[in-house]
Amino acid sequence: MCSNPTPVREIGPDTLISRATALVSTYETASNPELIQHLPEAAADLGDLCPPPAPATGLYVLRGLPVDDAGLGATPPHWSDASPERTAVWDVAMLLLAATAGRPFGWEGQQDGRLVHDIVPSRGHEHGQTGASSTVTLAAHNEDAFHHGRAHLMLLGCLRNPDRVATSAAAVRHTDLDGADIETLSAPVLPILPDDAYDEARGSALEPPRVPTLWQGEDGLCLRFDPAYTPLEQAGPGYRAAYGRLGRELERVRTGVRLDPGDVLVIDNDAVVHGREPFRARYDGTDRWLKRVNVRLPDRARPPAEATEHGYGQRPIDPCQER
Template identity: 50%
Template sequence: MPDIPVHRLPEPASAAFRAAVLERVADGAVGDSVLGRPDWSLPEPLAEQLRDALGGPSPRRGFRVVRGLFDGLPDLGPTPDHWSRVDRERSATHDVALALAAGLLGDVFGWADQQAGRLVHNILPSPGYESMQVGASSTVPLAWHTEDGFHPERADLLLLACIRNPDGIGTRLAGIRDVSLPEAALEQLRRPLLVIEPDDSYEDEDAAGQESVGMATVWDGPDGLCIRYDPSYARRLTDDEDFRRAYDGLAGAFEESGFIVPLEPGDLLMVDNDAMVHGRVAFRPRYDGTDRWLKRVLVRAPRQRPEHERLEHGFQQERVAVRDGAPDRALLTAAR
C-alpha cells in the first residue's frame, strides 16, 4: 500500500473560502447554480490559493487527498436513505463548496438520466440497492471500475467529498500504471473489442438496444498507460481467447496492486479517471442516519483519448452543465 499524503488547506485560505461559500449560499446559490453566475466566482487571489492546494492528481500518483475545504461549514444532519431525500437547502453549503473547488479544475457536469440531472451527487446506501453494482450499494464490494466508462465524454477527474464515515469504510483505488502486464496482453487490451453500457443508476431502459461500438480497454496517453474498465456492465464483441484472458487478468492485477484510502469527514479525494479504477469495500448499512455519506462531482479537463472514441454514441446520454445560473442539457454526439 502506498503512503497516502493528505494536503492540508492553509487556515487563512480555509477561512476565506468558508466566508465566500456562506456569502454565496446566503445570496441563493446552490451546487447546481453557483458556477453559472460571474458575481459568484471566487476572488482571483483566493482562487489561486485553492488551485495551489488542490493541484489535481499527479500523473505518477493518480489521486490526491485535500483536507480543510469544508472546515467550519454547518452540519448536514442525518444521512438520508436515498439521494432524492437529501435536504438541498441544508446541503447547499457543502454543495457550493464542492462545486466551486471543482470548477477550478475544469468543467463541472452531470448526466440528465442520473440523480435528476444534478451536478453534485449524493452517494449513500439505499434500501433495495444493497447488492447492486452502483454507488447506493452496501453489502457487496463495489467492483473496480472507471467512472461512467460507457461514455466517450466521461469525467477526466472524479471528486469525492466525505461528509460522514463513522465506520471508516474505505474507498479502493488501483492504477493501471502500477500493474505488471505482459506486452502481449496490453496489445490485446488496446483492441476495441468491448462494449460498456450505462450502469443501473441511469434511468434509461433503452441502452441495451443501442448499436454496439467497440471500445479499447487500455491506450497510451501523454502521461502513460490509461484504462477504461467496468466489467460489471461490459460485454465482449469477440470470442477471441487471447483477448478474454488478457481482460480477465485485469481484475487480479488490480486486486494485487490496489489499496484503500481511508476518507475522514471533510476530506476531498480527487481521482484521475483515466489512470485509476476505483471501488469500495462491503459494509452493513444501518439506515439510521449515521451511514457513510459522500458527495460526488464530475469534471472534464479534456485530454487526449483514442481517436476511435469519436465514433461512439455514448448511449445518447445527455450531459448537464451550468449555463447562466441554471443547469442546461447538451447532447454529446460524435460531432462534438
C-alpha cells in the same frame, strides 16, 4: 491489498469556505443556475486548490475542510431525499474546487441532472453495482466508463463515514503487464454497457460501440474498465485471458482510502479505477455520506475514435462550457 499511502494535500479552508458561504447567501443552493453561471468567475482567484493528481499516482486526498456533523441532519435514505439547503456550503465548496481544476458537469439521466451527487446506501440497492449499494464489494471501475464524455477527474467529498469504510483505488500505471497484454487490450473488442444508475441509457436500442480497454495518454497508460458491465463472454480466449490478468494486477496494486469527514478524494478517472469495500448499512440517519462531482479537463485528449460514440443517448449537462 497494497499499502501505499495515499498522498495528502492540506487545504486551508478559510478562503474556500468563506467564498462558498458568500455564494450560498446569494444563490441559496448549488442547483441555482445563476450560481453555476458565476462559478468560473467565483473560482478564478482561488488558485491551484485542486490540481489534477500527479500522473504517477493518479489520486490524492484534500484534507482540512470543516464538517458540522450536527448541522448536516440525518444522512438521507436515498439521493432524492437529500436537502440541498442543509449541505449548500459543502456542495458549493465542491463545485468551487472542481472549477479550479476544470469544469464540473452532470448527466441528464443521473440524480436529476445535478452537478453535485449524493452517495448514500439505499434500501433495495444493497447488492447492486452502484454507489447506493452496501453489502457487496463495489467492483473496481472507471466512473461512467460506458460513455465517451465521462469525467477526467472525480471528486468524492466525505461528510460522514462512521465505520471508516474504505474506498478502493488502483492505478493502471502501477500494474505490471507485458507488452503483448497491453497490445491485446488496446484493441476495440468489447463494449461497456451503461450502469444501473442510468435507466434510460440501459434501455437504449443503439448498437453498443466496441472500445479499447487500454490506451496511451499524454501522461502514460490509461484505462476504460468496468467488468460488471462488460460482456466478456463476447471476446475470444486470448482477450479474456489478458483482461483477467489486468483485473488481477489492479487487485494487486489496489489501495484502500478510508475517508474521514472533511476529506475530498481526487481521482484521475483515466488512470485510476475505484470501488468500495462492503459494509453494513445502518439506515438510522448516521450512514456513510459522500458528495461526488465529475470534472472535465478541457485540454485533455482521449482516443479520437471516442468522438464517434453515441453514448447510448445519454447527454452530459455541462453548464460551464464556453459558449
